[in-house]
Amino acid sequence: MKDLLSSLNDSYEYVMHSTHSNFYRELYQDTPLPHITSLQDWRALPELTKEHIGSVPLTQRLFTPVSTVRHIRLTSGTSGGRPIAFPRNRISPIDAYISCTSAPQCSLWFFNPTYNFTLALQQAGFVNTRVIAGDVQNLAATARLSIAASVDHISCTVSQLQALLPYLQAVNYTANITHIDLSGERLSLAQKEYFYSSFPNARIGMLYGLTETQSMPGVCPDIRQDTRYRATNDFYLEINSTGELLVTHLHTAHNCFPLIRYNTRDTAEIVEKNGQQYFTIFGRSNLDMIKIPGGAIMTPQVEAALYRLHPHLTTEFELHYSATPKPTVEIKIQKKPTTSCDATTINTLRDTIAKKLKVSPSYTYDNGIVDTIYNPITLTLVDSLPQTTAKKVRLFVH
Amino acid sequence: MFPTLTTACAALSPTQLAEKYVVPADVHTQIALYPFAQEYQWQSLHTIYQTHHCQGAIALATPRYWQLDPIVHTITTSVSVPDMVIAPPNFDTLLPLSEAFVIDVVIVAASDVLELLGRYQKLTTPPKVTIVIHTELESLTIMRPTSTRTTLIHELHIVPGLPLLTSTYGTDTTPELHFELNNTIAAYNDGNVTMVLPLLDASLQITQPLPITPVANSSQFTI
Numbered sequence: 001m002k003d004l005l006s007s008l009n010d011s012y013e014y015v016m017h018s019t020h021s022n023f024y025r026e027l028y029q030d031t032p033l034p035h036i037t038s039l040q041d042w043r044a045l046p047e048l049t050k051e052h053i054g055s056v057p058l059t060q061r062l063f064t065p066v067s068t069v070r071h072i073r074l075t076s077g078t079s080g081g082r083p084i085a086f087p088r089n090r091i092s093p094i095d096a097y098i099s100c101t102s103a104p105q106c107s108l109w110f111f112n113p114t115y116n117f118t119l120a121l122q123q124a125g126f127v128n129t130r131v132i133a134g135d136v137q138n139l140a141a142t143a144r145l146s147i148a149a150s151v152d153h154i155s156c157t158v159s160q161l162q163a164l165l166p167y168l169q170a171v172n173y174t175a176n177i178t179h180i181d182l183s184g185e186r187l188s189l190a191q192k193e194y195f196y197s198s199f200p201n202a203r204i205g206m207l208y209g210l211t212e213t214q215s216m217p218g219v220c221p222d223i224r225q226d227t228r229y230r231a232t233n234d235f236y237l238e239i240n241s242t243g244e245l246l247v248t249h250l251h252t253a254h255n256c257f258p259l260i261r262y263n264t265r266d267t268a269e270i271v272e273k274n275g276q277q278y279f280t281i282f283g284r285s286n287l288d289m290i291k292i293p294g295g296a297i298m299t300p301q302v303e304a305a306l307y308r309l310h311p312h313l314t315t316e317f318e319l320h321y322s323a324t325p326k327p328t329v330e331i332k333i334q335k336k337p338t339t340s341c342d343a344t345t346i347n348t349l350r351d352t353i354a355k356k357l358k359v360s361p362s363y364t365y366d367n368g369i370v371d372t373i374y375n376p377i378t379l380t381l382v383d384s385l386p387q388t389t390a391k392k393v394r395l396f397v398h
Numbered sequence: 399m400f401p402t403l404t405t406a407c408a409a410l411s412p413t414q415l416a417e418k419y420v421v422p423a424d425v426h427t428q429i430a431l432y433p434f435a436q437e438y439q440w441q442s443l444h445t446i447y448q449t450h451h452c453q454g455a456i457a458l459a460t461p462r463y464w465q466l467d468p469i470v471h472t473i474t475t476s477v478s479v480p481d482m483v484i485a486p487p488n489f490d491t492l493l494p495l496s497e498a499f500v501i502d503v504v505i506v507a508a509s510d511v512l513e514l515l516g517r518y519q520k521l522t523t524p525p526k527v528t529i530v531i532h533t534e535l536e537s538l539t540i541m542r543p544t545s546t547r548t549t550l551i552h553e554l555h556i557v558p559g560l561p562l563l564t565s566t567y568g569t570d571t572t573p574e575l576h577f578e579l580n581n582t583i584a585a586y587n588d589g590n591v592t593m594v595l596p597l598l599d600a601s602l603q604i605t606q607p608l609p610i611t612p613v614a615n616s617s618q619f620t621i
Contacts, residue, residue, distance in 0.1 A: 058498040067478040070471075072455065072499055074491050083491065085498030087480070105412055112483040115468040118419075128416040135462035137485065142463055144428040149420060150412040 007250045008236060009036040012045075014252040015063065015260060023061040024260060027052065043238075047246060048262045050075070050212070054084040064089055064256040071113055075211045088116070089256040090214045100179045101203070103129050104153035108146055110134035110160045117155075129153075136160060143167035152176060155207070157184030158191060163387065165198055174199050183207040186283060188303040190315035192223060208281065210247070212259060217247050218279060231270075231277035243267045244285050267298075290321050290395050293373055295359030297321065297329070299394055305356035310349060312339035316385050322398045329365070330378040334385045341381060350379040399534060400556060403595065404430050406602050414598055421465045421558045425533050432557040433598060434469060441582065442564045443473050443529065446551060447503060450526050452477075454500030457492070459484040459514060460507045460531060464558040470505065486510045489517045501525050508532045508552075515545050524548050531555050535608070538563070539621055542575065552577075556593065563610070566618060576618040577610065586612065586619070 013035070015024040025032075027046060036042050059066060069087045077083040103126040109117050110133075118131045132149050134142045134156060142164065145151075154161065154177055161182060168174045180195070180202045187195075187206065195204060208218030208229045217237065218229030231237050238246040238261070245268040249258040267282040267289060283289055288299035297319065306315050316334035321327070331353065335341070341349070354366035354377050368374035407423035407430035418433035447456070458470050462485055474481040482495050487510060495501065504525045506514045511530045518524040524547040532538040532554045543550065552575065554563040562584055563577040579586055584593045591608040594601050610619040 069480045070475065072480045072482050072495065074494055083494045085495060112462070112485075113467040113471060113481065114465070115471045118468060130415055130418065130420060132420060133462045133465055133467065135485075137487065138461055138463045141422075141428045141461075145422060145431070145463060145465075148408075148422075148429055148431050149415070 004236065005036060005038070005042075008042055008248065011248060011250055011252045011258060011260060012036045012042075014255075015258055018063050020063050020065065021061055023056060023063075042261075045261050047240060048260055050084060050263075050265070051081070053212070054082060058085050058087060062087060062256055063252075063258060064254060068254075069256055071116070073112065073211055084212075086212050087256045088214055090254065100126075100153060104179055106130045106132060106146075106149045106151045107153040107155060108132055108134050108142070108149075108151045110136065110156035134160070134164070136163065139164055139167045143171050143173065147171060147173055150176075153179040153181070155181040155183070158182050158187055159185060161195065162191075169198070175201055177202045180204045181207050183209050186281060186288070186299065186303075187223065188300075188315055189307050190303070196224075208279075210264060212262060213247065213249070214255065226278075228271075228278040228280050231279060237270055237277050237279060239268060239270055242285070243269075243282075245270075245279065245281070287393055288395060290319075290397055292321065292323070292327050292359060294363055294368055297357070297359060297365075297395065301358045302331075302394070304358075305353045306333065309333075309352065310341065310345070312336050312341055313349075313381070318385055318394055318396060320396045320398055326375050327368070327373065328375040328378070330380065332380045332382050332385065335381045335383065337383070346379055346381065350377050353377060353379065399424065400604055400606070402604050403432070403556070403602060406597060407432050410598070418598075419465070419468045421469075422463065423557055425461075425464060425558065428463065432560075434559065435596075436468075436472075438469065438472065438559075439476070440469050440473055440559050440561070442553065442561050442578075442580070443470070443503075443505075444476065446527055446529065446564075447473065447477055450502070450549065452502035452526055453479070454502035454525075455480045455482055455495075456503040456505065457482040457484055457495065457501045457525070458505050459486055459489065459492075459510065460505055460558065461486060464507075466505070466558050469559040487513060489514055492517050493520055496521050496523070496525075503527045503529065504548075505529045505531065508537045511543055511550075515543060515548075518545070518547050527551060529553060531558065533558070535621070556583075556595065560595075562591070562593070563619070563621075574620055576613060576616075576620060578618060579610075581617075586610065 031044055033041055068089045071088040072085050074083040074085050109131055114131045114133045121129045177199045178201055204223050206220040206223055207216050209216045215234045216232055217235040218231055220229045236248040236250055240246055245264045245266045246261045248260050249255055252258040265285045267285050268279050270277055270279045283299045290297045302319055312335055314334045318332045320330045355364055357365040359365055369376055404423045415433050420431035420433050422428045423430040423432040456474050458467055460466050467483055471481055484491050502525055508530050528548045528550050530552045538554050552565040553561040556562050561580050566576045584591050589607055590605055592605040594603050610621050612619055
């Protein structure tokens with residue numbers, strides 16, 4: 001505890017005594033403390049939000065000289081609101097290659113800039129590995145370059161891998177991939193099975209990274225072993241009163257924009273084992289959860305309800321929710337090509353989903369129908385749902 | 399553009415490409431990779447940045463599969479400014495990026511330049527310089543947009559990041575563009591250009607007719 005408090009205090013003092021930026025002094029002006037001496041002190045600090053960061057010009061939230069900034073990148077804007085620019089001046093050496101048990105020959109990265117990852121590799125001792133950029137606008141070119149470069153490691157989001165897969169299959173290259181690191185989105189059970197069958201020789205890991213940070217707060221080296229993320233040494237993680245994950249940079253010296261109690265808007269659960277934090281992400285509080293009377297509809301619960309539901313159905317879905325006049329849910333599920341289900345089957349599936357869909361630990365959507373709180377589910381099977389290489393939104397409120 | 403180069407690059411083994419920055423040897427086929435040493439400097443980009451008294455960031459807006467970001471980063475590091483990556487055709491990110499930090503140079507493919515110039519209308523301060531990369535000579539002869547809001551500089555690249563021709567500075571409003579030949583790798587002789595391209599520890603010589611005409615009493619050319 002003493003070590004943790006000491007590290008938290010170091011981060012706090014770094015930002016509060018900065019000669020470059022008033023950012024945190026202004027944020028904490030109502031709760032100034034000379035030092036952090038307890039976790040109670042720490043938890044009294046206001047949370048940092050993306051909206052607040054976006055309200056302060058980038059050059060006024062730099063904690064190192066502007067000449068040290070090497071790269072500027074934007075948040076995706078998928079969570080609503082304007083994209084926000086974040087500066088980078090530091091390379092984190094190892095966590096980016098978490099699934100790799102040995103040096104990959106060539107890494108295909110869909111994140112930018114690729115030189116960051118080349119440097120990370122070099123710092124980790126993987127000096128012979130090349131890094132090439134994946135291009136979501138030119139996936140056929142990306143697949144051809146992957147062959148030319150002998151790519152054996154891919155790092156991308158779940159949606160990007162789904163989009164790239166047909167192009168790699170078309171050039172018969174999937175068996176050459178030995179390591180995959182996924183990030184950006186939750187991976188459903190069905191997607192996990194799909195990727196393992198599509199990439200028979202790949203070990204798959206998950207990274208929990210944020211555009212806002214300069215390194216990865218969480219890593220999961222092999223999702224066959226454990227689907228939880230292990231918190232990395234660069235961060236302290238907390239859950240706030242509404243279940244959202246807060247991240248704090250530790251070892252902040254020379255960090256051009258350290259985050260202190262930053263609210264990620266991801267709902268999560270943290271467990272500690274032997275002094276090590278592990279965490280599970282349930283989804284975005286503003287994208288993957290809809291609060292409804294009696295509980296909430298959450299993306300993982302919908303995925304669980306649809307898992308292995310019917311052989312003619314995929315697990316791609318959209319859920320549309322309307323609160324008035326009475327809570328009503330319509331679920332659109334993408335069916336497999338050239339298949340169909342009759343009306344009786346659809347009604348059976350609808351009832352099965354209602355029974356499996358939990359809105360709280362001990363209450364299902366079907367319970368709500370019986371209690372006349374909710375209208376019955378409307379189930380529609382569709383040939384296709386919008387494809388995207390960005391973060392996918394599955395829950396919609398009308 | 400140069401089949402001999404593509405063939406030579408296709409013969410390189412993965413081991414030979416270790417510790418190199420690689421770009422497509424031909425942006426149209428993507429079947430082979432041209433290796434750059436990690437120390438390679440895109441010299442004309444550096445010169446353009448200095449000549450135009452730039453101090454802001456360099457934004458890279460070429461297709462991601464061109465693999466240019468490490469090569470641009472070498473230049474931004476040398477002048478101590480940040481770089482940014484904009485993935486075409488999603489130029490929507492240009493506005494928030496330019497609001498966050500002054501952008502002085504944007505690098506774009508010839509096929510995307512008109513779309514990009516249209517976005518400049520929304521910027522309070524458009525970039526001082528826009529470098530337009532052509533990968534085909536034909537595009538250089540046809541595609542010569544003009545702009546009063548930025549200085550357009552055209553470059554013909556042998557592979558992304560390796561210029562053969564660079565239009566001379568500030569000539570975007572003149573009807574006839576003049577070009578400098580990259581004399582570190584190329585020489586002109588009576589209608590032919592001989593290029594000596596570094597290829598790992600060796601070099602590859604290619605001589606090819608090029609329809610450029612020397613400007614009298616000058617080191618420059620017209621097309």
